[in-house]
Amino acid sequence: MIEKRSPVKTVLIYVMLIVLTVVTLLPLVWMVSSSLKLSTEVFTFPIKWIPETFHWENYVTIWEKINLATYTFNSFKLSIIITLIQLITSSFAAYGFSKCQFPGRNALFLAYIATIAIPWQVYMLPQYIMMQRMHLIDTHLAIILLQSFTAFGVFLLRQFYISIPDELLEAARIDGLSEYGTFARIVMPLTKPAMATLVIMSFVTVWNDYMGPMIYFTSDRNKTIQLGVQLFVGQYSAEYGLIMATSVFALIPVLVVFLAFQRFFVEGIASSGLKG
Amino acid sequence: MAQTETATRKAGSLKFRKALIGYSFIAPNFIGFAIFILIPVIFTIVLSVMDWDGFNAMTFAGIDNFRQIFRDRVFRSAFWKTLLYVVFTVALTLLASLGLACALNKNIKGRNAFRSAIFFPYVASMIAIGAVWKQLFEANYGPINNFLRSIGIANPPGWFASTDWAIWGVIIVSIWKYMGYYMLIYLAGLQDIPVQLYEAATLDGASGWQRFMKITLPMLTPSTFFVFIMLTINSFKSFDLIYALTQGGPGTSTTLLANYIYNQTFVYWDYGKSAAASIILFVIVLAVTIVQFRGEKKFTDYL
Structure with missing residues (x-):
């Protein structure tokens, strides 16, 4: 905005924003700080935000208590595979729904939109029965099949594809590109931020998912990191320092992905919902 | 021819x-x-209209499942608790995200850092962050109650240990986690408002509050609509949040419909009741969505 603000007002705005940000981040600071303390030190009051001695050994101990390596590997495996399938099939479908003409297009798209509004719990049971019949309970394939074809990805990418002018695609077709060529050479390169957004959203969602793995994975070798954290909370409920160390560890990959793509992410979400 | x-x-x-x-x-x-x-x-x-345990043959049950769940005290409690949770979470998150978006739309240094910081809880895993909040809200020696006592509140709430307060703890954590995401949607809306509108209003002598009420708020209607729908749908879906914080307790004081459905399915293996409760959840979400779409004819803007 163009108007000049008085310096007092500017300072007030900064103070307010800093306070808000600090309050928002405080739980995370608590988490990191507690992860370096002994369990007996966690609840001292007044709070020592910086531990007297840094108990880095917490981060070693957690590996000995639970199968953290297996859980981490499984989480990476599922997050990467599901994200890839989502990215490929969703961008294809989004192109079909935004740039191709075929009978029943709008009806099919409506079916996609409708399922976004349906809470997952509504169809969780039939999915489970289906997986039971396919003998896929306690396999990674179950979660991969169930989470790879969400309507959300199609919806998100379609919002971006709509903004690409049809004239541009027409020009490409006249130049002799097939429909697939137009998609690969024109649309894909133009929508990199959109795809980055989907990659991050999908990765974060799968990585953080708790309910899916909890329902489907019973044997320890299949479990994911979120189940690991919860397992830890249940088994060592008084080991506050260790619980926080596990939690910090589970957050690190998401933090890395978030910081790396933060620009794309923030812009991508902001424009996906509303423009089109 | x-x-x-x-x-x-x-x-x-x-x-x-x-x-x-x-x-x-x-x-x-x-x-x-x-x-x-x-x-x-x-x-x-x-x-939802069948009687089935997953093993024996399915039999037609008509509306029996629905009758049964409405007679179930836990279902009725979950139903009202869900409404309470959704109403407060939606209203407060909406206000918080709108306020944050307006504050962070201003031309200030470090704007992106502020935005990212506020957004970060959204990508944090609920299970990990739930463990943190449980410690923060601990009734006897948790930092929040210690703080409340230090400012003179002798009997701070019991939070997750109290049947009356647990749901409010859940609502607070929910607002904290999701406000950053909806802030981004509002920010996108704010960027689409032409600056000329504000310039003209300023020339006409409109105060900051008047500009907000007469320009910002009406121009943001499409964003508000989208935020409202998504917030409502997502609040009805809340499961991980409750599971990580309270597991539905103490008692059934924070058991919401999503948790109820989960319990009927995977704890009691009563498929008919689970499906009937699912249909109720579905109908509520659908009704709220339709009412919103009726009120706001800008649906096409989103498609």
């Missing part, structure tokens, strides 16, 4: 080819979507 016929046939086959190409684009996603999402949704509707 013959020529036009071939022309139409050609046009017809071209149209057919175009349609085939269109289908080929959506097929990989649609086949998976139809099998793993669409069919289960339809199957839920069938199950």
Whole structure:
């Protein structure tokens, strides 16, 4: 905005924003700080935000208590595979729904939109029965099949594809590109931020998912990191320092992905919902 | 005559080819979507009027399942608690995200850092962050109650240990986690408001508050609509949040519909009741969404 603000007002705005940000981040600071303390030190009051001695050994101990390596590997495996399938099939479908003409297009798209509004719990049971019949309970394939074809990805990418002018695609077709060529050479390169957004959203969602793995994975070798954290909370409920160390560890990959793509992410979400 | 016929046939086959190409684009996603999402949704509707435990033969039950759940005290409690949770979470998150968006739309240094910081809770895993909040809200020696006592509140709430306060703790954590996401949607809306509107209003002597009420708020209606719908849907879905913080307790004081459905399915293995409760959840979400769409005819803006 163009108007000049008085310096007092500017300072007030900064103070307010800093306070808000600090309050928002405080739980995370608590988490990191507690992860370096002994369990007996966690609840001292007044709070020592910086531990007297840094108990880095917490981060070693957690590996000995639970199968953290297996859980981490499984989480990476599922997050990467599901994200890839989502990215490929969703961008294809989004192109079909935004740039191709075929009978029943709008009806099919409506079916996609409708399922976004349906809470997952509504169809969780039939999915489970289906997986039971396919003998896929306690396999990674179950979660991969169930989470790879969400309507959300199609919806998100379609919002971006709509903004690409049809004239541009027409020009490409006249130049002799097939429909697939137009998609690969024109649309894909133009929508990199959109795809980055989907990659991050999908990765974060799968990585953080708790309910899916909890329902489907019973044997320890299949479990994911979120189940690991919860397992830890249940088994060592008084080991506050260790619980926080596990939690910090589970957050690190998401933090890395978030910081790396933060620009794309923030812009991508902001424009996906509303423009089109 | 013959020529036009071939022309139409050609046009017809071209149209057919175009349609085939269109289908080929959506097929990989649609086949998976139809099998793993669409069919289960339809199957839920069938199950809700059936009596089934998953092993013995299915028998038709009519509205028995619905009668049973309405007689179930836990279901009724979950139903009202869900409404309470949704109303407060939606209203407060909406206000918080709107306020944050307005504050962070200003031209200030470090704007992106502020935005990212506020957004970060959204990507944090609920299970990990739930463990933190449980410690923060600990009734006897947790930092929040210690703080409340230090400012003179002798009897701070018991939070997750109290049947009256647990749901409010859940609502606070929920607002904290999701306000950053909706702030981003509001920010996008704010960026679409032409600056000239504010310039003209300032020239006419409108105060900051007047500009907010007469320009910002009306121009943000599409964003508010989108935020409201998404917030409502997502609040009805809340499961991980509750599971990580309270596991539905103490007692059933924070058992919401999503948790109830989960329990009926995977704890009591009562498929009919689970499906009936699912249908109720579905109908509520659908009703709220339709009412919103009626009130706001800008649906097309989003498609």
